[in-house]
Amino acid sequence: MIPCIAMSIFSEVPQAPPVAVFKLTADFREDSHPQKVNLGVGAYRTDDSQPWVLPVVKKVERLIVEDSSLNHEYLPILGLPEFRSAASKVALGEDSAAIKDNRVGGVQALGGTGALRIGAEFLRRWYNGVNNTATPVYVSAPTWENHNAVFADAGFKDIRPYHYWDAAKRGLDLSGFLDDLEKAPEHSIFVLHACAHNPTGTDPSQDEWKKIAEIMKRRNLFVFFDSAYQGFASGSLEKDAWAIRFFVSEGFELLVAQSFSKNFGLYNERVGNLTVVARDNENLTRILSQMEKIVRTTWSNPPSQGARIVGKTLNCPELFAEWKDNVKTMADRVLLMRDQLKAKLQALGTPGTWDHITQQIGMFSFTGLNPKQVEFMIKEKHVYLMASGRINMCGLTTKNIDYVAQSIHEAVTKVQ
């Protein structure tokens, strides 16, 4: 073999840091400690610490396999029509006036990430002028770590935090949040977590959402909802979609990035939907035509399997009911673990207040542990959690909760 060029074109490519949450799982896997616990990556686990393929998913997969009329042909660019409409309906509600007005559309995407990215690319091209990369994008402090990169890689140059988590009181910093809304340049984009805020598990109350909406409307701020946990948070689809539906009823044109990774347990099939709520059908049509162009140069058309499973389930009343039941099973186990963790910490007399464990909602809890305490948890106790103090409640089971509570107790009492 004759080397083509002496120097490689890629000799200057620097080693990138690993994505933290996946590195955590990798480290966990290598750990041989018998009592190790993984409270890192956000995927549901049963009380036996096993992944859970939803019974309704197994049933629908069998139906799909047995249906010899199905093939592997390309989906349309925007995705499977029956999936898109059903997915948007799940977010906006059966009796959504906006859907009846024909001003709601969906773009099937690769998971919630894909939906966010297509939405971000669209906004960068067409929102607030044409190709206005200077429009500020606000993400909560803290937020899901990938939000920043999604909007930055879509071309936005100005990504800023808005106040959200109050570390001192371990709750929502409402006044900071509202202040940021008042001060943000008009037309700024705000990424709002529809429910089960990641990573804090802290959601605004309905009254607080109303205050947020009032300012956003008055100041012409753009609403981009990230909805990755509908049903998973409270166990009720309606309750978890309240904020989205409220904003729609207030007349906002908005985007909702939906993920079916968690609430359908379909993590690796990449099932997501970008719901577009426009002023009217004419606007919607133009918007979707531009979404198509973006999709075409990103992945051409989306994967079929996951959308078929979700589409079939949502469109069949019996399967839909069964799904809601499966979702409630997951949500209830998480709620139980929250109750038990708080009770055990209180019983141990662990310093501090632990009400936030049951006040927070969804998969994650912001424990309030500081980086040193987190390091202690990982290194000394082999309990893996994110440096931010975020734990995945799904990693807790009746079998390990005592050990985890004890570990937290030690971390808080021994490490400052």
Add this chain to the structure above:
Amino acid sequence: MALLKSNKVLYCLGNVSPSLGVLSSRNSSWWGGVQMGPPDPILGVTEAFKRDTNPKKMNLGVGAYRDDQGKPYVLNCVRKAEAVIAEKKLDKEYLPIGGLGEFAKACAQLALGADNEVLKSGRNITVQTISGTGSLRIGANFLSRFHGGPRDVYLPKPSWGNHTPIFRDAGMQLKAYRYYDPSTCGFDFKGALEDISKIPEQSVIVLHACAHNPTGVDPRPEQWKEISDLVKKRNLLVFFDMAYQGFASGDIDRDAWAVRHFIEQGHNIVLSQSFAKNMGLYGERVGGFTVVCKDAEEAKRVESQLKILIRPIYSNPPMNGARIATTILNTPELRAMWLEEVHGMANRIIKMREQLVAGLKKEGSSHNWQHVIDQIGMFCFTGLKPEQVERLTKEFSVYMTKDGRISMAGVSSGNVGYLAHGIHAVTK
């Protein structure tokens, strides 16, 4: 509250923000300025076809294989693989960002050959991607971010329509080198060499590994050799697009010959692969992206950066199709079945080419249609002019793209005579 002090608070009136230039009000929309996007030329053909009520209509637009009854074909090896997978009762946990490891390995082996030195030394990084498009886009993004050379990407003229917007959206600039010779409906070898010899050093050159889309015109091996030498001389970065391995000649090794030759000659290529056509896994979105690096250490660095690129697009790829492809490639009986089926698909296409030419002769056409047989793969560049294409569509309900490209997969023994008749009618 601070907001009351602002005199910019307007409730029911329009508000123009001077620096950001947008008109918005309660009654208007954010999206007034959004233009209607043009219909996708290729997929648009299928949409027009669907609306046509002529029972003799033919869809020769989008490149998806059809059997001799004009039906989509789910490969037997795919059905068998699906059954095997269903038995395993696997979970649905996230794949790594770079996808299913076994898939990436099998994918690279298929392209490069299992005993390729590149694989042995671990100096390639291969990631699972969202079929060919996803692979090209990741590659384009990677080059845009890390390639120190010119921003220019040289495409053959013509190339697949989606190449241009993919590279453009990734921030690259597009240029072209001569490729198709309309006077012969064949390869403009001289023109290609002339143009390539002028490409500035370190520019990116896109080469279709086999079954060129849209023309079906491939260089012969001796021509590939000269292209390789010239590209080496010009110090260009080679980006191979291989969407039809196995589908072109029916032989996977033969179709990968150019890719393997270039690597053997020392080009550290980047490569996009698709399993949409050769495994019929279109909607499952199965593909791979490979960077051949200097050594394993560089491959690790490149891998880390690919992950950083992928994560904010879709986090990690879909499992289903990759699982099917891996099962087929790694299970000897299924792999053998697959090779036979891919051979079968390629053969049917070749037969249709022969029958079309025979049909045209029978119709009494005086034109030279040899190129229909010489071209290879799913597509045929008929040489029809736009006006002739329009007539073929309007008068005969034969749907194809304006450039005269037909998808041979849409031709069957049942309609090849009708097609010959129509083509003769508009060209005589």
